[in-house]
Amino acid sequence: MMANRRWISVSMAFLILFTLTGCGKIEKEGKDSEINADGKIEIEFWYGLGGTLGEVMEDIIESFNASQDEIKVVGVQQSEYEETKKMIQAAVASKEVPATALLGFSDLRQFANRGIMEPLDDYIAVDKDFQPEDFAESFMSYCIVNEKTYGLPAYGTTQVMYYRKDLFEKAGIDPDEAFKSWQSLAEAAEKLTVRENGETVVYGWEPMYGEENLMDIAYSNGGSILNEDGTKVILNSREWVEAWEAIRKWIHEDKIMRIHFGGDGWEYWYKTIDDVMQGRAAGYVGSSGDLADLDFTKIDSHIQPGFGENPPKPYVDAITCGILADASGKQKEAGFKWLSYLTSAEGNSRIAMAAGYVPVRNSVMENPEFKSYIEEHPWAEVPIEQSKIGRMNFIDPTGGKIFQAITDAGDLVEIENVSAKEALDKAQKTAQQALDEYLDSK
Structure with a gap:
């Protein structure tokens, strides 16, 4: 690809960012509190997806918002992962970051090394229902930087x-x-x-x-x-x-x-x-x-x-999600709850069945609904089988x-x-x- 084939100018990113943040996005009440008119913590989730998977992500966001009354996730859609990366770079410069984002593994790792991403280990340690061991090690390894967990695998791809x-x-x-x-x-x-x-x-x-x-x-x-x-x-x-x-x-x-x-x-x-x-x-x-x-x-x-x-x-890698370090404390806590929902076995199986991506949680493969899906859609088993012989992408x-x-x-x-x-x-x-x-x- 040309060096500039996916280039989204920084000036355009700032313009979009201004549009997002300058139109009454949320009411701020001090550094650690962003509460909307309904009394919920409101956080943004930036993701560069289109087509069916973009629609699936919208449905998962709606399901999460309906599942509890403390947090509202606002999805902000970009055209692709690269645009999300550019937008985040502009957001960090302006100190107006989203709480959460979907990123290619290399972008997650680059941002982690630059201090842009929040380590998740403390959040994982106190959440007794999270079950980090259920993630396939081959996918979770993309999220580990300098022995710290900076993201979670949302789905696998090959x-x-x-x-x-x-x-x-x-x-x-x-x-x-x-x-x-x-x-x-x-x-x-x-x-x-x-x-x-x-x-x-x-x-x-x-x-x-x-x-x-x-x-x-x-x-x-x-x-x-x-x-x-x-x-x-x-x-x-x-x-x-x-x-x-x-x-x-x-x-x-x-x-x-x-x-x-x-x-x-x-x-x-x-x-x-x-x-x-x-x-x-x-x-x-x-x-x-x-x-x-x-x-x-x-x-x-x-x-x-x-x-x-x-x-x-063939490579087999993970599309990851993470929390931005410059988000407020309450937004980070809310962000982890949202990402836990997104990367749960339920969320993971919905993405796999709707869009064909490789499940990143081991328990999905034992899910009766998912087994039935594979039986009815045998072509969907090809990426899963390929993932067993694939290589880890170059870091x-x-x-x-x-x-x-x-x-x-x-x-x-x-x-x-x-x-x-x-x-x-x-x-x-x-x-x-x-x-x-x-x-x-x-």
């Missing part, structure tokens, strides 16, 4: 393969054979591609734009971002170059694959989904959370392939600079048709410099 059953059947392609490797998928994509007058009108496959799918492919070719002792960046290794060059060729030379990019928020994502739903592409790589937006009379799902003879190595020690180098390199390959070696050599230099500066500062 990227799986979605394909048109009718187009595969028409072309005589066995999905299990097609998804054995990225190379076999490319062979299938050539058969699935439809050209008219020299132009591709149906693409055999659409990788999802951005660094995450590209990283999965590189990892599935045996790649890694850092060497074993974490002192050297190895982005321009044979494993990375080979995997990314294949994608570049399939997109720009063979024209059997393509990507959508740019637009506002998740626009590129929904354009990709729409291509498959409208028959302009035979399949795509998408989030487990796309399940609710797909018609499974036409679509089916499959675990990601590996590259060549290598096994798949960037430089606060995002290495990730940004990978993002920029991915844009060069996917958008600008720059060779993988040239793009990754550039990323290597930038990322190594950032890593050296980080190591020197320790």
